[in-house]
Amino acid sequence: MITDEYSSAVDLASDIKDKKIAPSEIVEETIKAIDERSSSINAFVYTNYDEARERAKDEDNRLVRGEASGAFFGIPTAAKDFIPGVPGWPGTSGGIKALSHMIDDHWGSYTGAMNDEGAIMIGKTNAPSFAFRGTTDNKMFGPTSTPFKPGYNSGGSSGGSAAAVGDGILFIAEGTDGGGSIRIPAAWCGCYGFKAGNGVIGGAPRPNAYGTCHPYCWDGTISRSVKDAAYALQAMAGYDPFDPNSIDFGDRDYIAALEKPVKGMRIGFTPDFGIFPVEPEIAVMCEAAAAKFEDAGAIVEPVSFDFKRSAFELAEAWDRMITISGGLGTIEEIKAGGIDLLRDHADDLPDELIYWVEDAYKRGYVDFHDDEVIRTEVFDQVQRAFQDYDLIVSPTCACHPVKNDPNWNTVGPKEICGVKTEPLIGFCLTFFCNFTGNPAASIPAGLSREGFPVGLQLIGNRYGEIDLLAASAAYERVNPWMADYEITKNRTL
Numbered sequence: 001m002i003t004d005e006y007s008s009a010v011d012l013a014s015d016i017k018d019k020k021i022a023p024s025e026i027v028e029e030t031i032k033a034i035d036e037r038s039s040s041i042n043a044f045v046y047t048n049y050d051e052a053r054e055r056a057k058d059e060d061n062r063l064v065r066g067e068a069s070g071a072f073f074g075i076p077t078a079a080k081d082f083i084p085g086v087p088g089w090p091g092t093s094g095g096i097k098a099l100s101h102m103i104d105d106h107w108g109s110y111t112g113a114m115n116d117e118g119a120i121m122i123g124k125t126n127a128p129s130f131a132f133r134g135t136t137d138n139k140m141f142g143p144t145s146t147p148f149k150p151g152y153n154s155g156g157s158s159g160g161s162a163a164a165v166g167d168g169i170l171f172i173a174e175g176t177d178g179g180g181s182i183r184i185p186a187a188w189c190g191c192y193g194f195k196a197g198n199g200v201i202g203g204a205p206r207p208n209a210y211g212t213c214h215p216y217c218w219d220g221t222i223s224r225s226v227k228d229a230a231y232a233l234q235a236m237a238g239y240d241p242f243d244p245n246s247i248d249f250g251d252r253d254y255i256a257a258l259e260k261p262v263k264g265m266r267i268g269f270t271p272d273f274g275i276f277p278v279e280p281e282i283a284v285m286c287e288a289a290a291a292k293f294e295d296a297g298a299i300v301e302p303v304s305f306d307f308k309r310s311a312f313e314l315a316e317a318w319d320r321m322i323t324i325s326g327g328l329g330t331i332e333e334i335k336a337g338g339i340d341l342l343r344d345h346a347d348d349l350p351d352e353l354i355y356w357v358e359d360a361y362k363r364g365y366v367d368f369h370d371d372e373v374i375r376t377e378v379f380d381q382v383q384r385a386f387q388d389y390d391l392i393v394s395p396t397c398a399c400h401p402v403k404n405d406p407n408w409n410t411v412g413p414k415e416i417c418g419v420k421t422e423p424l425i426g427f428c429l430t431f432f433c434n435f436t437g438n439p440a441a442s443i444p445a446g447l448s449r450e451g452f453p454v455g456l457q458l459i460g461n462r463y464g465e466i467d468l469l470a471a472s473a474a475y476e477r478v479n480p481w482m483a484d485y486e487i488t489k490n491r492t493l
Contacts, residue, residue, distance in 0.1 A: 001029065001033045001168045001169070001489070002026055002029045002030065003168040003169070003170070003171055003224065003485075004168060004485075004489060006171075007224075007225055007227075007482060008171065008223075008224070008225040008227045008228050009072055009075045009077075009171035009172050009223075009225075009228045010071055010072070010227055010228055010231050011227075012026070012074075012075060012171070013070070013071060013072050013073045013074060013075055013118070016063065016068065016073055016074040016075075017063070017068045017073060019063060022056075022060050022063065022074075023055075023056040023059040023060055023063070023073070023074030023120065024053070024056040024057060024059075024060050026056070026074055026075070026076065027052050027053060027055075027056040027076055027120060027122070028053075030052075030076040030122060030169065030170070031047075031049050031052070031122070033168070033169045034047060034122070034123070034169055036493060037167055037168075037169055037493060038164070038167075038169065040145075040150055040492075040493050041144060041145040041146070041147050041150055041154070041163045041167060042126055042141065042142055042143060042144045042145065042160070042163075043125055043126060043144060043154075043160045043161075043163040043164040043167065043169065044078070044123045044124065044125055044126070044160065044164065045081050045092070045095070045123075045124055045125065045126045045141045045160065046081065046089065046090060046091075046123050046124040047122060047123035047124075048086075048089065048121070048122065048123060049122070051121070052076065052120050052121065052122045055120045055121075056074070056120055059073065059074050059118065059120070068118070069118060070116065070117035070118025070119070071117045071118070071231045071232075071234070071235065072114055072117040072118050072119040072172075072231070072232075072235075073117070073118030073119075074118060074119075074120065075118070075119045075120065075171060075172070076119070076120045076121075076122040076170060077114055077119045077120070077121065077122065077170060077171075077172055077173055077174070078121070078122055078123050078124060078125050078160075078161060078164060078170060078173045078174065079108065079110070079111050079121060079123075079124050079125070079173075079174050080124065080125055080127055080131075080157075080158055080160065080161055080173070080174045080175060080176055081093070081094060081095070081124040081125060081126060081127050081160070082094055082127045082130075082131045082157065082176055083108055083176060083205075083219075084104035084105060084106055084107075084108060085104055085107065085108040085110070085111040085121075085124070085174065086104055086107065086108075086111055086121050086124075087104055087105060087106060087107060088103060088104065089103070089104045089121075089124065090102065090103055090104075091103075091104055091124065092140060093129065093130055093330075094127040094128050094129040094130055094131055094132075094138055094157070095126070095127070095128070095129055095138025095139060095140035095141045096129050096130075096138070096140065096341070096345070096348045096349065097139070097140050097345070097348045098339055098341060098344070098345035098348050099334070099339070100140070108174070108203065108219060109201050109202065109203035109218075109219035109236055110174040110219045110220070110221070110232070110236060111174065113232070113235040113236040114232065114235065116235065117231075117232075117235045124160075125158070125159075125160025125161040125163075125164055125173060125174075126138070126141050126144045126159060126160030126163075127156065127157045127158065127159065127160060128156050128157050128159075128350070129348070129349055129350055129353055130326075130327060130330065130353060131156070131157035131158075131176060131178060131181055131217075132157070132322070132323075132327065132352075132353050132356075132424070133156055133157060133350075133352070133353075133411060133412075133424045133425065134155060134156050134157070134179070134180060134181070134184045134397075134412055134424060134425050134427065134428045134430075135153045135154075135155060135156045135157075135159065135402065135410045135411055135412060136153060136154050136155065136156035136157060136158075136159025136160060136163075136185065136410075137153070137156075137404065137405065137408055137409060137410035138350070138408065139347070139348055139349070139350070139408055139409075140348070142408045143404035143405065143408060143410045144156075144159040144160050144163050145163065145404060146162075146163060146166065146188050146189045146190075146401050146452075146453070147163055147166045147167035147168075147189060147488040147491060148166065148189065148190055148447070148451060148452060148453050148487060148488060148491075149401060149450075149451060149452060150491065150492075151403060151404055152188075152400075152401040152402065152403055152404065152452070153188065153401050153402050153403070153404050153410050154166075154185050154188055154189055154401070155184040155185035155186075155187060155188035155189065155397070155401065156181060156184060156185055157176070157178075157181035157184075157185075158173075158174070158175035158176060158177070158181050158182050158185050158193075158222060159185045159188075159189075160173075161173035161174055161175050161185070161222045162175070162185030162186050162188070162189035162191050162193070162222045163185070163189055165189065165191045165222050165223060165224055166189030166190045166191050166224075166453075166485070166488055167189075167488045167491075168224075168485055168488060168489055171223060171224055171225075171228055172221055172222070172223040172224070172228045172229075172232060173221070173222050173223075174219065174220075174221070174222075175193060175195075175219075175220050175221060175222045176217055176218065176219055176220065177193075177195040177217065177218060177220050177434065178216045178217030178218075178322055178326070178434055179216070179318055179322060179425045179428070179430060179431040179434050180396070180425065180428045180430025180431055180433075180434070181217075182194065182195050182220045182221070182222060182442070183195065183396050183428075183430045183440060183441065183442035183455065183457060184396065184397060184428050184430060184442070184455075185222065186222050186396070186442040186455060187396035187397050187442045187444075187453065187454065187455020187457075188397065188400075188401045188452070188453060188455070189222075189453060190444050190447075190453035190481065190484055190485070190488070191222050191223060191224060191442075191444070192222070192223050192224065192225065192226055192229055192441065192442070192443055192444070192472065192476075193220070193221070193222045193223075193441060193442045193455075194220050194221050194223075194226075194229040194233065194439075194441045194468075194469075194472075195218060195220045195433065195439060195440050195441065196218060196220060196233060196236075196237065196439050196465055197437050197438055197439035197460070197462055197463055197464070197465060198218070198245055198247075198437035198462075199245050199246055199247035199437075199463075200218075200233075200237050200247070200249070200439070200463075200465060201218055201219055201220070201233075201236045201237055201238075202238065202239065202240020202242070202243040202246040203218075203219060203240065203243060204240070204242060204243035204244060204245065204246075207333070208329055208333075209242070209243065209244055210244060216321070216322055216325065216326070216434040216435075217322075217326065217434070219236065221233070224482070224485070225476070225482075226258065226443075226469065226472045226473045226476050227258060227473070229441075229469070229472075230254050230255050230257060230258050230469050230473070231254075231255060233254045233465065233469070234253075234254045234255050237249075237252065237254065237465075247463075249463070252465075252466065253466075254465065254466065254469060257465075257466040257467075257469035257470045257473070258469065258470070258473045259473075260466065260467075260469075260470035260473075261297065261470075261474075262293070262296050262297060262298045262467075262470055262471050262474045263296070263297030263298070264297065264298070264299065265293075265297075265298040265299065265390045265391060265467070265470075265471065266298070266299050266301070266388065266389045266390050266391075267290065267293050267298050267299065267300045267301070267389060267390065267391045267392075267393055267471070268300075268301055268302070268303025268385055268388065268389035268391070268392050268393070269286075269287060269290040269300055269301070269302055269303060269392075269393050269394070270302070270303050270304070270305065270392065270393075270394045271283040271286065271287060271394065271395065272394070272395075272398075272429070273305045273307065273311075273394065273429060273432070274304060274305045274306065274307060275305075275307050275309075275310055275311045275314075276311045276398050276429050277311070277398060277416040277417040277418070277419035277421065278395055278398040278399075278416070278417070278429075279398060279399050279400065279416065279417065280417075281448055281449065281454075282395050282397070282398065282399070282400070282448075282454055283395060285445050285446055285448070285454045286393070286394065286395040286445050286454065286456050288445075288446075289443075289445035289446065289454075289456045289475075289479065290393045290456065292475060292478050292479045293393075293471065293474070293475060293478075295478040295479075296474035296475065296477070296478050298391075298471070298474070300393075301389075303385055303388070303389060303392060305381050305385065306381065307377070307378075307381060308377065309374065309377070311421070311422075311426055312420055312421065312422050312426055313374075314374065314378065314431075314432075315421075315422035315424070315425050315426035315431065316422055316426075317371050317374045317375070318425055318431045318434070318435070319356050319422070319424060319425065320356070320359065320360065320363070320367075320371055321368075321371050321372075321375065322434075323356045323357055323359070323360040324360045324363065324368060327353070327356065327357050327360060328357065328360050328361070331357060342354065342357065342358075350409050351409070352411065352423075352424055375435045378432055378435045378436060379435060379436045382432060382433075382436050382438060382459070383436070383462075386461045386462075390460075390461065390464070390467055391458060391459065391460060391461075391464075391467065391468070391471050392458075392459040393456055393457060393458050393459070394429050394456075394457045394459070395429055395445075395454070395455070395456065395457060396428070396429060396430060396442040396454075396455030396456065396457040397427060397428050397429070397430075397454075397455060398416050398421070398427045398428070398429060399412070399413055399416050399427050400448060400450070400452040400454075401452055411423040411424060412424065412425075412426065412427040412428075413427055429457060430442075430457060432459075433459055436462070437462060438459050438460060438461065438462055438464075439459075439460040439462075439463075439464060439465045439468050440457060440458065440459045440460065440468070441457070441458045441468060441472055442455040442456065442457050442458075443455065443456050443458060443472055443475055443476070444456070444481040444484065446481075447484060447487075451487070453484070458471060458472060458475075
């Protein structure tokens with residue numbers, strides 16, 4: 001696989017531009033890798049080799065003419081099967097059979113930016129229905145596995161993308177993150193997952209630019225290196241006048257952040273935010289990983305939080321709010337188009353999604369107001385921590401990957417360390433950042449005794465993407481993880 005020879009897609013693209021290798025060669029190697037490896041982890045749900053080959057041929061010709069351009073010139077990548085991404089391609093919004101006839105009519109934030117940077121779209125990756133859970137499984141395509149332990153879930157909702165990257169099929173792929181959907185699978189698949197903060201990456205949907213999953217859910221990346229994430233963010237970020245959440249930050253240099261020193265940066269570590277039950281091995285591994293920042297000159301100290309509600313309560317608040325802000329609007333728009341999912345196609349949807357949608361229909365303004373109060377409590381706690389620290393780090397997930405459900409309805413654990421856990425998102429320490437709008441990432445912290453990847457979550461201050469990337473790059477230099485991919489490279493197919 002071409003990913004075995006390079007540490008980043010950007011480095012490979014540089015060699016392409018130097019005419020050391022052709023885009024068509026890379027596409028053929030990627031197609032071979034998908035055909036040989038994807039089915040055993042169920043990473044891809046759609047491929048378009050013909051278009052990829054045609055685009056590669058065009059880029060071969062541009063290379064000959066001296067017209068090669070773009071940070072990802074000639075690099076294959078994939079969209080997530082959740083939101084429209086590639087005009088003319090089918091999508092199922094996460095394995096919903098009733099929607100399998102739908103055709104994308106526009107580029108997404110990730111796919112459009114990467115296309116402009118010379119990347120080649122090769123397919124779509126698996127996701128749960130409406131991306132509504134921290135695992136990847138659905139009734140149409142089934143579960144996706146982490147390439148480190150096939151048979152155990154990849155995490156979600158961007159699980160297909162993370163599995164493809166962790167397995168070495170791709171350098172980088174699309175993720176979306178509304179509660180941790182980039183960071184969770186990145187953790188369970190041994191990758192780097194990056195979510196920018198609110199307003200950095202534009203792309204509000206229509207017909208309701210104020211609705212759907214905004215302001216919780218944003219496009220982002222899952223990659224093998226921090227470098228590729230920074231270059232992708234440089235391509236994706238920018239003011240969008242048609243996105244009411246978009247902020248004009250001027251000319252930000254996210255690539256330069258890769259070399260920014262972190263000496264003196266104050267980092268607060270929490271194993272659990274004071275409320276999450278976390279498997280002891282994960283807590284110990286993440287504390288040791290956090291200490292690695294000291295090798296780069298940062299100051300690492302314990303940080304405490306004073307939440308008045310349990311992790312279970314906060315997770316259920318997320319379930320309600322993301323459903324009201326995103327699920328209901330999406331279902332009503334689909335219904336207006338002639339497809340009544342709840343009445344006619346309930347068998348296509350997981351029971352948990354149906355439960356929360358039906359619950360949302362029963363709720364009124366007072367209920368929503370009460371949940372916004374909870375969201376405010378989370379916001380205040382997180383922002384208080386940033387009065388003293390530049391970065392907050394924690395475990396990404398409270399547990400190791402769960403076994404895939406043979407009935408194609410994989411969820412997280414209902415209990416961790418004897419404590420009741422909400423199984424859709426409650427095993428993840430990630431959704432706080434979707435409540436607050438802070439940028440966040442998951443970075444590999446190492447492998448457990450049983451060989452499961454463990455993710456360390458990095459949370460930046462609001463609009464602190466540059467510091468977050470700088471810290472990520474510094475960590476990668478002192479604690480590289482590329483050698484771990486030898487495990488996935490040599491796994492049983």
